Amino acid sequence: MSQPPPRSQSRRIRCVVFNAALGPLDYKVPAHLDVVPGQVVVCPLGPRQILGVVWEEDRLPSADVPEHKLRPILGVVPVPPLGAPLRRLIEWCADYYMAPLSAVARMALSSTAALQGGSTVTEYRLSGREPGRLTPQRAQAMDLLIDQQATIRELAEIAEVSDGVLRGMVNAGLLEPVTVDADRPYPAADPRHAVPELTPTQAQVAGRLVEAVAARRFVTFLLDGVTGSGKTETYAEAIAAALEQGRQVLVLLPEIALTQSFLARFEARFGVEPVTWHSSLKSSERRRAWRAVAQGRAQVVVGARSALFLPFAALGLIVVDEAHEISFKQDDGVRYNARDVAVMRGYFESIPVVLASATPALESLHMAASGRYERLVLPSRFGGAGLPDIRILDLREQAPERGHWLAPPLVEGLRERLAKGEQSLLFLNRRGYAPLTLCRTCGYRFQCPNCSAWLVEHRLSQRLACHHCGHEVPTPRACPECGEPDCLVACGPGVERIADEVATILPEARVALVTSDTLTSAAKAAEFVAQAENKAIDVIVGTQLVTKGYHFPDLTLVGVVDADMGLEGGDLRAAERTYQQVAQVAGRAGRGEKPGEVLIQTRHPDAPVIAALASGDRDAFYAAETEARREAHAPPFGRWAAIIVSSEDEAEARDAARAIGGTAPRLDDVMILGPAPAPLSLLRGRYRYRLLVNARRSSEVQKVIRQWLEPFRFPQGVRVAVDIDPYSFV
DSSP states (O other), X not given: OOOOOOOOSSOEEEEEESOTTSOOEEEEOOTTOOOOTTOEEEEEETTEEEEEEEEOGGGSOOOOOOGGGOOBOOEEOSSOXXXXXXXXXXXHHHHHTTOOHHHHHHHHTOOGGGGSOOSEEEEEEEOOOOOOSOOHHHHHHHHHTTTOOBOHHHHHHHHTSOHHHHHHHHHXXXXXXXXXXXXXXXXXXXXXXXXXXXXXXXXXXXXXXXXXXXXXXXXXXXXXEOTTSOHHHHHHHHHHHHHHTTOEEEEEOSOGGGHHHHHHHHHHHHSSOOEEESTTSOHHHHHHHHHHHHTTOOOEEEEOGGGGGSOOSSEEEEEEETTTOGGGBOOSXXXXXXXXXXXXXXXXXXXXXXXXXXXXXXXXXHHHHTTSSEEEEEOSOGGGOOOOEEEEEETTTSOOOTTOOSOHHHHHHHHHHHHHTOEEEEEOSOOSSBSEEEETTTXXXXXXXXXXXXXXXXXXXXXXXXXXXXXXXXXXXXOTTTOOBTOEEEESOOHHHHHHHHHHHOTTSOEEEESTTTOOSHHHHHHHHHHHHTTOOSEEEESGGGSSSXXXXXXXXXXXXXXXXXXXXXXXXXXXXXXXXXXXXXXXXXXXXXXXXXXXXXXXXXXHHHHHHHHTOHHHHHHHHHHHHHHHTOTTSEEEEEEEEEESSHHHHHHHHHHHHHTOOOBTTEEEEEEEEXXXXXXXXXXXXXXXXXXXXXXXXXXXXXXXXXXXXXXXXXXXXXXXXOSOOO
């Protein structure tokens, strides 16, 4: 029988309260309560109540308040305490990424519904009753809520109507209540359900992973395997080993769109789907998942980066799939990199971490070369499939027809695949129809009023949209500047325009447009996958969503419409990102028995990254990129940090940035550039200035920045954000 926690003699506790403006606060514990570090408690704050987490007093400084002035906590939330490894991770994240401790701790309690009592929730679904005459809003809801069940608020979002419309439908008997057990258990995964037959190389790698899981010690593996080499099947054996030990597993994926494909593969291997965690879950689903994780009943969780902070009761393995992906980097709030935080969670939990990728980040390869990570290699495709042939199309010599964007050899390749009944994929990482719309009469350009960015034409929705702040307007018939009708010209291609071109060239082809605008949910992603697998699609036109994770055996041609696009601008990781993106999308071709071909359109065939893609010499590219980084003192040989100053008042932002720049520390191991207007100088109505800190690897850059910024007190409208290890330079 477990012993009750020891009572505190002084009954004094230190709490991290969920208010970023406040530091840790001390409270006292009423005589009838017992608390331990990690316990979630309800604290008084003035006339209000606020959640807090009990912390070890010796780890956090706090104001020295006399004990007789301490207010008592109001209660203990009935959930398991946050474990010591998770608390250490929260401390590390707050320190490393220079974020408030409370902001990081809040990510661990990301489902407020999970903290509430009661084990049932009421959801609603269509009753099947004949509706009779309907208002337009009710008719819309009837159409959109088929096969849907959720709370009134969630159904209102799905149906795009108000809560009141749905409550009226409840009263009319068109929606019926359903009582759901909020804590019902998930089906148990069977580690021996469908054990695959691995190749000798896969078996060797899987054996090492299984050995590490059994040892229950921290080690980071870089699982470096070419596209189609069976990385998922290999690390699935480590998942099975963790399940047999009664331990939990976390698998991180970079995109929700990839989740559905992974779930199907997981179910085929283990007999059931894993628990999922991402922003599209209903609140009842998040509640159920969070509580199951905290109680140790969720065996395998597959989720987005935020799943890293879930309060696992018995974590035994972390897998980061497509670990090179930049979408693992959070760009607002707590600006953390999930790949690096996953490694640190593994360290604090004393468990192995697997970083899986066909195109690892240069930093990960450097860590493997230096012995910090253990590199495991899968050098060939599973089942004897060969890597695709890659050809470079020099657009200066093989130009598309006027008004078109696909070069003649690529058009011919599309025709050949359609004739053979095979599938093709065209990749362009630009959503919408055209990135710029202007008036041919007066030259007026449509710009976002909130951002220093052009509005992108989306012809399917007949809207002009900003991809930074979400501002949208209907596409006008006349120029708003000169009033001339039918004078607007679309400049440059987006994926919608490429899809239109394919429809013109191959009118009989069935074309699928795959972007974040079209795959807006896991269900739509699953529908796309099913259509592609059933050969109901001939040509896929898509953005980066199609570059990874998908396995279509009949897809034999990949066309990269504009390989140069990622090389534009001042991104210091541009070459690496371009290589990763193009190599990943190239890996979609020829994954079955039929050989694959990749055609890369470029105006710079001699660029090192394009030459490396053509030759397939990844190691030579990474070696050259490594030396360039070394000379520039860039990661992994140096450290970057960005300081972003913003305000709704341009002069206020500029003055604050200049004040910071004017007191920049002068140190031998730190170089500070700026301030300068950010490339995206207006974002969501805020004017932005940036400073870039470039420091040697050995420098304590966070300490330098804290001491530098601490004396400043800016007007209320000024925000100063620090981004450690930035990936975005806009």
